[in-house]
Amino acid sequence: MSTYVSTARPRSSAARLxxxxxxxxxxxxxxxxxxxxxxxxxxxxxxxQYGVYWLRRGGLLLHISGGMVAxxxxxxxxxxxxxxxxxxxxxxxxRVYLVAIACGATGAFYMGCTTFFGWGWGTSLVILALAWAxxxxxxxxxxxxxQIQIHQEWMIRSYVVTFAFVTFxxxxxxxxxxxxxPHLVRSITFVWVSWVVPLVVAEVILQLRxxxxxxxxxxxxxxx
Ligand code: HEM
Numbered sequence: 001m002s003t004y005v006s007t008a009r010p011r012s013s014a015a016r017l018x019x020x021x022x023x024x025x026x027x028x029x030x031x032x033x034x035x036x037x038x039x040x041x042x043x044x045x046x047x048x049q050y051g052v053y054w055l056r057r058g059g060l061l062l063h064i065s066g067g068m069v070a071x072x073x074x075x076x077x078x079x080x081x082x083x084x085x086x087x088x089x090x091x092x093x094x095r096v097y098l099v100a101i102a103c104g105a106t107g108a109f110y111m112g113c114t115t116f117f118g119w120g121w122g123t124s125l126v127i128l129a130l131a132w133a134x135x136x137x138x139x140x141x142x143x144x145x146x147q148i149q150i151h152q153e154w155m156i157r158s159y160v161v162t163f164a165f166v167t168f169x170x171x172x173x174x175x176x177x178x179x180x181x182p183h184l185v186r187s188i189t190f191v192w193v194s195w196v197v198p199l200v201v202a203e204v205i206l207q208l209r210x211x212x213x214x215x216x217x218x219x220x221x222x223x224x
Contacts (some may be wrong), residue, residue: 015081023075026163030071033166038064048067059114065105067165069100074159098140101162105133121184124191131195132161153206160202164195 019172040049041064073093076082083090112125139154171177171190180186 019078021167023078027072027075029166030075030163033169034068034071037169038068053111056111056114059107059110061107062103063111065106066100066102066104066163070097070162071166073097073100074162077155083170094143097137101132101158103131103134105136108132117187118184120188121191124188127160128164128191130197132158132164135161155200156206157199161195162196166190167198168194175210183217 041053041060050057050060053060073096076093077090077097108129109126110130112122115122115125134157135154139151139158142151142154166191171194172187177186177190
């Protein structure tokens with residue numbers, strides 16, 4: 001894990017293009033998820049829409065409202081342009097993101113502990129809720145210690161976990177993987193896959209970046 005303060009230099013618009021496209025795509029998918037899976041609970045506030053969640057609707061609304069805000073705010077926090085030009089906006093959105101995750105994870109913890117779909121499903125979601133709170137908490141602690149680089153790394157991990165439920169819905173509800181049986185085994189497996197696999201991929205990329213930046217220094221020193 002790197003422990004230095006960020007040395008990131010402003011990059012040209014062309015160099016930023018792939019990142020801008022990736023963040024826009026993530027934002028679009030997040031907006032689609034909110035429209036399809038979250039809005040119905042606001043627009044149809046009745047037992048038919050809520051089904052098994054009706055008795056626990058307070059917990060569900062706390063959870064989905066926090067999750068929705070975190071999902072839609074997250075991508076903006078990775079914009080270097082926003083950080084450089086409007087640092088105050090970045091800070092305010094960062095606080096909103098953290099409060100949203102506190103609400104979303106509290107609701108998820110409650111929903112996971114009281115689920116009607118068995119202990120395997122409940123455990124997978126309770127642990128995901130803990131990972132959600134932990135990664136956001138680490139990002140917050142790092143920035144409080146003014147460790148910008150470490151803060152950025154934990155924000156990446158945090159958003160990967162925030163996005164897990166969207167990844168889960170893709171795997172569970174769409175394409176060939178949605179036909180796998182038995183149904184509950186499929187759902188539990190995909191909850192784990194939806195955050196463990198992206199988190200390992202993100203970790204490899206972060207550590208490669210870190211190794212490269214550390215090995216670049218002696219080479220530059222040799223040249224001078
Ligand atoms: C990443 C951590 C998350 C965890 C641990 C989690 C956990 C849960 C749990 C435990 C339930 C109830 C399941 C049951 O009672 O069996 C649930 C339902 C739901 N969650 Fe999350 N969730 C997470 C992220 C999100 C996010 C970011 C959103 C976006 C708004 C979201 C939207 C929903 C919706 C719409 C439902 C209702 C039912 C469904 O569509 O499956 N969740 N979640």
